[in-house]
Each structure stands twice: as C-alpha cells, then as structure tokens.
Amino acid sequence: MPLIMGMSVLLACQFAGELLAQGLMLPIPGPVFGMVILLVALMIRGKVPSSLRLTGEGLLRYLTLLFVPAGVGLMVHFELIGADLWPIVLTLVGSTAVTLAVTAWVLSRLQRGARRGSAGSGDQP
Amino acid sequence: MNVASLDQLWVYLSGNPLLWLLTTLLVFTLAVRLNRAVGGTPLLHPVTLAIAMLIALLLLVDVEYQAYFEGAQFIHFLLGPATVALAIPLYDHRERVRRLLWPLLLACGAGIVTAVASTLGLAMLLGARSETLLSLAPRSVTSPIAMGIAEQIGGIPSLAAGLVLLTGSIGCALGPWIFRLLRITDPVVQGFTLGLAAHGFGTAHAFARLGAVAGAFSGLAMGLTGLLTAFLLPLITHLFGFG
Numbered sequence: 001m002p003l004i005m006g007m008s009v010l011l012a013c014q015f016a017g018e019l020l021a022q023g024l025m026l027p028i029p030g031p032v033f034g035m036v037i038l039l040v041a042l043m044i045r046g047k048v049p050s051s052l053r054l055t056g057e058g059l060l061r062y063l064t065l066l067f068v069p070a071g072v073g074l075m076v077h078f079e080l081i082g083a084d085l086w087p088i089v090l091t092l093v094g095s096t097a098v099t100l101a102v103t104a105w106v107l108s109r110l111q112r113g114a115r116r117g118s119a120g121s122g123d124q125p
Numbered sequence: 126m127n128v129a130s131l132d133q134l135w136v137y138l139s140g141n142p143l144l145w146l147l148t149t150l151l152v153f154t155l156a157v158r159l160n161r162a163v164g165g166t167p168l169l170h171p172v173t174l175a176i177a178m179l180i181a182l183l184l185l186v187d188v189e190y191q192a193y194f195e196g197a198q199f200i201h202f203l204l205g206p207a208t209v210a211l212a213i214p215l216y217d218h219r220e221r222v223r224r225l226l227w228p229l230l231l232a233c234g235a236g237i238v239t240a241v242a243s244t245l246g247l248a249m250l251l252g253a254r255s256e257t258l259l260s261l262a263p264r265s266v267t268s269p270i271a272m273g274i275a276e277q278i279g280g281i282p283s284l285a286a287g288l289v290l291l292t293g294s295i296g297c298a299l300g301p302w303i304f305r306l307l308r309i310t311d312p313v314v315q316g317f318t319l320g321l322a323a324h325g326f327g328t329a330h331a332f333a334r335l336g337a338v339a340g341a342f343s344g345l346a347m348g349l350t351g352l353l354t355a356f357l358l359p360l361i362t363h364l365f366g367f368g
Contacts, residue, residue: 010206017209028355029270031208032348038212048213056210059203060340063329064172065153066204069197070290071176075183076190077287080257087253091261092288095243096295096322099265100303103236104318108309110228 006055013038139188145196152178167301172326173294204325211328211348214341221313221338222345229317229342233349236321240265241354241361249365260284262362263354264292267324270351278362289324296323297330312339320346 016037018030042048048056059066074081081088129137138144156175163169183193194201215222222229241262248258259280263271266289275285300319309315316339319327324347332340 007206010209013209013212014205026355028273028352029208029267031205032267032270032351034205034209035212035215035344035348038209039215042212042216043219048216053213056213059207059210060214060332063207063325063332065150066200066207067172067290067293067325067329068149068153068175068179069194069201070204070286071172071294072179072183072193072197073190074176074287074290075180077284080281080284081287084253084257087248087251088257088261088288088291090251091244091247091253092264092292092295093299094247095240096265096292097299097303098243099236099240099322100296100300100318101307102239103232103321104304104307104309104314106235107228107232107317108307108311108314110231111225111311111314113228 002051002054005049005051006053009049009052010034010038010055010059013041139186139192142196142199145188145193146199147196148182149175149179149197149200152182167298167330170294170297170330172329173297176290176294208325211341211344214337215345218338218341222342225313229345229349232317233321233346233353236318236346237265237350237354237357238361240322241358245362245365255279256281257284259362261288263358264288265296265322265324266351266354267347270355274355274358278359290326293323293326296327300327300330312336313342315339316342317346319343321350324350 014031014034017032017034020033020037021028021030153171153175156171156178159174160166160169160171179193183190244261244264245258248261253261256279259278260275260282262278262280263274263285266274271285271289272282276282296319300315300323304310304315304318309318312335315335316328316331319331319339320343321327323330328340328343328347331343
C-alpha cells in the first residue's frame with residue numbers, strides 16, 4: 001500500500017497547511033505551508049520514506065498536466081483581457097524577460113562569489 | 126432494440142464529468158506528441174498547446190468552463206499534494222540550498238522587485254486601466270497567492286489568475302533564449318530563475334526538461350517568491366502611489 005501511505009502523508013501536510021493559513025488569516029495557500037511542514041518533518045526524520053518518494057515523485061513527473069484545467073479557465077477572462085489587450089501582452093512579455101534576465105544574472109554572480117569564498121577556486125566546473 | 130439519438134447521447138455525455146476528464150488527458154497526450162514532433166520547441170509548450178486546443182474545442186462545441194471543470198477538477202485537485210511533494214527534491218538537495226542560502230534570498234528579492242516594478246512601470250507607460258494594472262502586479266506568483274494579493278491591493282482576482290497563467294507560459298518560452306543570451310548553463314540558476322519568474326509552470330518545465338536539481342530549486346523559488354511577494358507587494362504598490 002505504498003501509494004496510499006504516500007498520498008496520505010502529502011494530503012495530511014496539505015491539510016495542516018490549510019489549517020495554518022486559515023488560522024493565521026494569511027493570503028498564502030495551504031499547499032505552500034504544507035510544503036514547509038513536510039520539509040521540516042523530513043529534516044527531523046532524516047530520510048524520505050520510500051512510499052512517500054514513490055507517490056511524490058510520481059506526482060511531480062506529471063506536474064505540467066496538473067496546470068491544464070486551471071489554464072483552460074483563461075477562456076472566462078477573454079473579455080477582461082481583450083479590453084486592455086496590447087498593454088497586457090507587451091507588459092507580460094517585456095517584464096517577464098527582464099525578470100528572468102535580472103534573476104539569472106544576480107544569482108549566477110552571487111553564486112560564483114559564494115563558491116570562491118567558501119571553497120577556494122575550482123570547487124566545481 | 127431502441128437506440129438513443131445522437132443529440133440525446135451528447136446531452137448525457139457533455140454533462141458527465143468523465144468526458145472532460147478523459148478529453149483533458151487525451152488532448153494533453155496529443156500536445157506532448159505534437160511538441161515532440163516539432164522538435165520540442167518551448168514556443169509550443171505542451172501545456173500552452175493543450176490549453177489552447179481545449180479552449181478551442183470548448184468554444185467549438187459550446188460548453189461552459191464550469192461544465193468542463195466538473196470533470197477536470199480531479200486533475201486540478203492533485204496540484205495541492207504535488208505542491209507539498211516539492212519538499213522531497215528540496216530535502217534531497219538541502220546541502221546545496223544551505224550553502225547558497227544568501228545568494229538565493231538576495232536573488233529572490235532582486236527578482237521580485239524587478240518583476241513588480243517593471244510590470245507596473247510598463248503597464249502605466251502603455252496606459253492600462255488601474256484595475257488591470259493592479260491585477261497585473263502579482264503576476265509572477267503562483268495563482269492562489271496572486272488572487273489573494275490582487276484582492277488585497279484592489280485588483281480583480283480572477284483576472285489576476287488568468288494573467289498568472291499567461292506569465293507562466295511566456296516565461297517558459299522566453300527562458301531558454303535568455304539563458305543562452307546570458308550564457309547560463311547551471312541547472313541551479315536556470316531552475317531558480319524559472320521558478321521565480323514563471324512559478325508553477327516554470328517548476329513543471331524545469332522538472333520535465335532540466336532534471337531534478339533544477340526542479341528542486343525551481344520549487345524553492347516558487348515557494349519563496351510567493352511568501353515574500355505577499356509581504357512586499359503591498360509596500361511596492363504603495364510606493365507607486367496606489368492604495
């Protein structure tokens with residue numbers, strides 16, 4: 001019954017996360033808190049149970065599929081988007097490109113610095 | 126033997142959750158095949174392709190989104206446990222995360238400020254209406270968080286959710302070009318960047334295309350960005366003179 005065990009653990013963490021988010025009245029979704037709870041639990045336990053790994057990695061392999069139903073919901077917003085079509089499209093493309101570039105540049109710069117600081121030169125290729 | 130007429134059958138089937146659940150799976154499979162057939166280009170990402178085909182199909186047979194979601198919700202529901210499961214790759218790579226903690230946090234802050242400031246700046250420059258503007262602001266955060274934030278700062282939550290999804294597919298399409306331009310090959314940097322700029326879409330893309338390390342850092346970026354943006358965004362929009 002590894003799938004049932006693994007799924008139960010994931011759902012229990014999500015449930016605890018939902019409770020926490022509701023209880024603290026934060027606009028953060030339960031599953032994100034659930035991820036933090038599971039991470040802390042794994043740190044305490046010191047290893048990933050094989051049943052959990054089987055279920056979790058199975059789900060993550062099909063993560064792209066899971067976004068499709070929500071994505072089809074775009075059809076409901078055609079009118080709202082149509083009212084401001086060009087500003088929206090240009091803003092999304094421009095701003096996403098800038099965000100990708102800045103984040104990648106900052107992280108690769110800082111990471112190189114951290115590597116040099118912690119392990120000298122030639123730690124990793 | 127009596128045979129039901131076709132339109133009777135259609136009335137029965139189109140109201141049955143099974144039809145749209147099965148259609149979603151089949152269309153997704155078709156989209157993956159098509160993407161592979163054209164050489165796996167990120168411009169025709171399987172998710173974007175599947176969504177476009179499903180919307181076209183629903184408009185063609187005149188079925189409401191609500192009716193479609195009756196069936197597709199079973200797939201949608203798995204997003205919750207899948208998000209929780211992101212803790213597993215994160216745990217596997219905990220040493221690397223710990224070593225890079227400060228660079229990751231700083232890059233995350235820089236990314237969020239860039240995303241929000243460039244979005245508000247560009248949209249204001251191009252003359253978008255203020256509800257649109259405030260719905261655009263949280264666009265690089267995963268949709269449930271974005272909806273909460275949009276409501277808080279005065280945008281339209283459902284529009285924000287739609288814009289989040291568009292951002293995700295645009296991010297996946299632009300990512301590879303930007304990485305090539307900046308000569309970035311490290312899966313840690315690629316994954317983290319995709320997770321920050323394109324949230325769940327980026328994370329899914331990182332897992333599928335770049336491997337488990339990129340996926341782990343992408344999931345980390347998605348969670349971190351969501352948490353930080355929820356606190357930072359009301360402050361930034363205030364600086365721009367809203368709210």
